[in-house]
Amino acid sequence: MxxxxxxxxxxxxxxxxxxxxxxxxxxxxxxxxxxxxxxxxxxxxxxxxxxxxxxxxxxxxxxxxxxxxxxxxxxxxxxxxxxxxxxxxxxxxxxxxxxxxxxxxxxxxxxxxxxxxxxxxxxxxxxxxxxxxxxxxxxxxxxxxxxxxxxxxxxxxxxxxxxxxxxxxxxxxxxxxxxxxxxxxxxxxxxxxxxIDRAFFAPGPSGPAREAIGFDDTIPIILYVGRIQSLKGTALAVKTLVELRKHRSARLIIVGGPSGVDGEREFARVLALVEEYGLDDAVTIVEPMSHELLSTYYRAADVVIVPSVSESFGLVALEAMGCGTPVVATDAGGLRTVVDDGYSGILVKDRQPSAFAQAIESLLANPVHYRAMSQRASACAESFTxxxxxxxxxxxxxxxxxxxxxxxxxxxx
Known part of the structure; x- marks a missing residue:
C-alpha cells in the first residue's frame, strides 16, 4: 500500500x-x-x-x-x-x-x-x-x-x-x-x-525538568503551549495569571510565536498586559522549539492551561496529560474528547480569567487531589497512540x- x-x-x-x-x-x-x-x-x-x-x-x-x-x-x-x-x-x-x-x-x-x-x-x-x-x-x-x-x-x-x-x-x-x-x-x-509518542510524553520528575528550563525554585509554573493568537487565548492565559497571583505566587511560561490574522495584535496584548501588571519577572515567553523538547516543559509545569476558544482535538492537552501534568482547558470542541472533566483534568465553562484561576487554584491548593489527577491524566493519555x-x-x-x-x-x- x-x-x-x-x-x-x-x-x-x-x-x-x-x-x-x-x-x-x-x-x-x-x-x-x-x-x-x-x-x-x-x-x-x-x-x-x-x-x-x-x-x-x-x-x-x-x-x-x-x-x-x-x-x-x-x-x-x-x-x-x-x-x-x-x-x-x-x-x-x-x-x-x-x-x-x-x-x-x-x-x-x-x-x-x-x-x-x-x-x-x-x-x-x-x-x-x-x-x-x-x-x-x-x-x-x-x-x-x-x-x-x-x-x-x-x-x-x-x-x-x-x-x-x-x-x-x-x-x-x-x-x-x-x-x-x-x-x-x-x-x-x-x-x-x-x-502521542510515549517515548517523549511520559511522566518524569519535575525537579530536573525545572532545573533544565532554568526555574529550580518552588514557585508554581503555569504553562501555555501553542501559537499566539486570540483564538488560542494567549492574552487570557496572562489575565488568568493576574487573577491567580491575588492568592499565591505563580509564573506563566508561554511557548510559541504569533500566528494568523491577529497574531501580532495578540502578542502586543500579551506584552501590554505584562507591562500593565508588572509581570516582567512572572511571564516568560519562549520561542517555538522542536516538538520533542516540549516534554521537558510539560514535566516542569504544575498546570498546563489551554484557554482556546475551541479546538478540533486538543493535542497540547493530550501531550501534557501524557507527562502527568494536569490540564485546565476550555470546555469546548475536541478538548472534551481529551479531558475527562474532574477526573483527568478540569474543563472551564465560563471562559473568564477568574474561572481559569479558580480551577488552577483548586489543584494547587490540594496536593492529594493534584497527585491523583496527575496519575489519572497519564493513564488516560495511554489510550491515545x-x-x-x-x-x-x-x-x-x-x-x-x-x-x-x-x-x-x-x-x-
Whole structure:
C-alpha cells in the first residue's frame, strides 16, 4: 500500500508553534511515521516557496518528504498562499507521473491541501481522504476573526467535502460540525483521534525538568503551549495569571510565536498586559522549539492551561496529560474528547480569567487531589497512540480502495 499525503502549507519538518506551523505539522509527521512503520509507504508533498528546484528527503524507511517549488505571487513570506495551489498541484501530478509510482489514495490535510488533492484525485483516478484540522464555519461560530478569504474557504471546504471518499474527524465535536454545518454524509465521516509518542510524553520528575528550563525554585509554573493568537487565548492565559497571583505566587511560561490574522495584535496584548501588571519577572515567553523538547516543559509545569476558544482535538492537552501534568482547558470542541472533566483534568465553562484561576487554584491548593489527577491524566493519555491512529487509517484506505466507484463531484478544483 502506498499513500500520497498532501501538506501544502505546513512542512512536517517545520517547528510547530508560530506562523502557520502547529498541531497539523505534528499530525502529518507522526501519522505518516507510524504508517511507514506499519508497512504503508508514504510520500508527503509540501510547497517550497520561491525555490527553483524540487527537494526530496527520505525521513525514514518507507517515508519521503517532497518539497515542491512554488513561485510566490507576492514578496516571499513564510508560507505559500492560495494563489500558489494550481502550480503546486501541477508539481504534485508531474512528480507522480514522472516517478511512475502507483498510489492507492491521496490524503489531504487542511482545506488548502484539499484543493490540490482534489485535482490529484481526478487526474490519477484514486480515492481522496481529507482531514480538515479546522473548519471555517466552526471558527466563525465560535467568534474567530474573519479574514478576506473566509467565504472562499467555506466554498472550497464544501467542494472538497463533496468529493472526498472519506473524511477524518478527530473528535465528536468536529464530526458534529461536519454533519450540521456542512451537511456531510454520515457514512463518509470516520473518527480518527490523534495520539502521542510515549517515548517523549511520559511522566518524569519535575525537579530536573525545572532545573533544565532554568526555574529550580518552588514557585508554581503555569504553562501555555501553542501559537499566539486570540483564538488560542494567549492574552487570557496572562489575565488568568493576574487573577491567580491575588492568592499565591505563580509564573506563566508561554511557548510559541504569533500566528494568523491577529497574531501580532495578540502578542502586543500579551506584552501590554505584562507591562500593565508588572509581570516582567512572572511571564516568560519562549520561542517555538522542536516538538520533542516540549516534554521537558510539560514535566516542569504544575498546570498546563489551554484557554482556546475551541479546538478540533486538543493535542497540547493530550501531550501534557501524557507527562502527568494536569490540564485546565476550555470546555469546548475536541478538548472534551481529551479531558475527562474532574477526573483527568478540569474543563472551564465560563471562559473568564477568574474561572481559569479558580480551577488552577483548586489543584494547587490540594496536593492529594493534584497527585491523583496527575496519575489519572497519564493513564488516560495511554489510550491515545499514533500507532492506533495509523492502524485505523489503514482500514479507511483499504475500504475506499475496495469501493467500485469513487465519490464523484459536480465540479473539479
Amino acid at each position: 502506498r499513500l500520497a499525503v498532501i501538506s501544502y502549507h505546513a512542512s512536517p519538518m517545520a517547528v510547530p508553534g508560530s506562523g502557520v506551523n502547529g498541531g497539523m505539522n505534528v499530525y502529518v509527521r507522526a501519522l505518516t511515521t507510524h504508517l511507514a512503520r506499519a508497512g504503508v509507504e508514504c510520500d508527503i508533498f509540501s510547497a517550497r516557496v520561491g525555490a527553483q528546484h524540487e527537494k526530496s528527503v527520505r525521513l525514514e524507511s518507507g517515508l519521503w518528504l517532497h518539497s515542491l517549488p512554488v513561485q510566490p505571487s507576492a514578496p516571499v513570506g513564510s508560507a505559500p498562499d492560495y494563489t500558489g495551489i494550481p502550480e503546486f498541484a501541477d508539481r504534485v501530478v508531474e512528480h507522480m507521473v514522472r516517478s511512475s509510482i502507483s498510489y492507492d489514495a491521496v490524503h489531504a490535510n487542511y482545506w488548502l491541501s484539499g484543493v490540490a488533492a482534489h485535482r490529484v484525485k481526478h487526474d490519477l483516478d484514486i480515492p481522496m481522504i481529507t482531514t480538515f484540522h479546522t473548519l471555517e464555519k466552526a471558527k466563525r461560530a465560535h467568534g474567530a476573526l474573519v479574514d478576506d478569504r473566509s467565504s472562499l474557504r467555506i466554498h472550497q471546504e464544501s467542494r472538497i467535502l463533496g468529493c472526498s471518499d472519506a473524511v477524518l474527524a478527530s473528535g465528536d465535536d468536529e464530526a458534529r460540525w461536519l454533519l450540521e454545518m456542512y451537511q456531510a454524509p454520515e457514512e463518509k465521516i470516520v473518527h480518527l483521534p490523534l495520539g 499514533w500507532a492506533a491512529s495509523a492502524r485505523r487509517l489503514i482500514g479507511v484506505v483499504e475500504r475506499v480502495v475496495q469501493q467500485e466507484v469513487l465519490v464523484s463531484c459536480m465540479s473539479c478544483a
